[in-house]
Amino acid sequence: MEMTKDLLRVTETEGRGRALVAAQPLKGGQIVLRDSPILIYSALPLISPSLHPYCNHCFKTLKQPQPQAAGSSAFVCPWCSHHAFCSSNCLSSALSYYHSPWVCQALRRLRDSPSPLSDQPLERQVQARFLIAAYNLAIVSQSNFQMLLSLQGQPDDSTAADTTAAAHFLHYLISSLCAPPPALQEQQLFSAELSAALLAKDKLNAFGLMEPFSETSQRSSRAYAIYPKASFFNHDCLPNACRFDYVDADGDRNTDMVIRMIHDVPAGREICLSYFPVNQSYSSRQRTLAEDYGFACQCDRCKVEANWSDNEENIEGEEEAEGMDEDQDQEMEAASESEPESGSDIEEAQAQMESDFPHAYFFLSFMCNRTNCWGTLAPLPPKDDGTPSNVMECNVCGNLKKDEEISDHGHDGLSIDG
């Protein structure tokens, strides 16, 4: 884990648990954290006849997924022949870490038909993958296992009700099929309660490693990963930092998560990510945060939007509210279309914008306008001499844009409080 030492510090906050705070003034585009995962597991169902199209160690797309195909460059696990890898290096690393003999045996037995998992929702298969990967940490790295246990999430959290039943089912299933990992058995840790605690931690802390963006289909996760430092970021519906991941990039750090500042912030300010795309409506955000993360968001944006007249309608009416509704869209458009001319006009327009729709500036400057993208834009990292970049990168579709192409409203005078 790099760069957090001087740039960010962990602090306890009232009602929000641990948080990451700027230890010095931070610049837009600055990389404030590069974090490597302690655990990664596939997001694909466990019971599947075909090999995954990804390397089961580094999760890069395999050029030739089927090893039997002529000219294939894939390597397969010699024990199960069911997991493919992109290189002999990934294969040998996997056999001593993510795909240890214990994992290989447990996955094989869970997959064997008739598997009790085949009657369960697909989500259960992915949870089984996580539990196997988490128990395996106790075998391959006690320190990473302890790190996982120290993350937020308990079986009695309000968000864990649905995972507790899954944990009991999976715990008894896994223990009926394979001997528990020796390290957990020795410490008498292996229990349904431990499984429930682990699943609760996964729910609050796992990040999805996303498939490349496509304008025509919904973006899905290829894998999930636990990042020990990035897990300390709290949520804000108008974040001041955002994550970039480059899972298909060359090199061996392709699963690292990079967190970059969206704009400048002063020392002492909490650095927050948005746990989902920023275009979601107030009621949708509140629902996700309550159900999946166990808190009612009271960020500045939510305080303003709580008073918008159409919220009740949203809460009762919308089933799957993903985007902003039409009224919000119109407010945003109106804000962006007003072109103040004189100095006092500008001040008036800013005052109006800040009271009606204080985050219009955020949407105009930092939200990608590519169809169905809803990604967040952050400047490229400053040059070595500290010169800021005027090129913005979208953290979803990867588009690069010059600052002035995004918004022709000057930055002067509008402050963003993250």
Ligand SMILES: C[S@@+](CC[C@H](N)C(=O)[O-])C[C@H]1O[C@@H](n2cnc3c(N)ncnc32)[C@H](O)[C@@H]1O
């Ligand atoms: C990924 S963890 C973030 C770090 C966490 N605060 C900790 O102490 O480890 C997610 C959890 O942090 C808390 N949290 C995050 N953002 C919050 C916010 N804006 N308000 C209140 N609680 C928040 C919630 O309990 C949430 O389930």
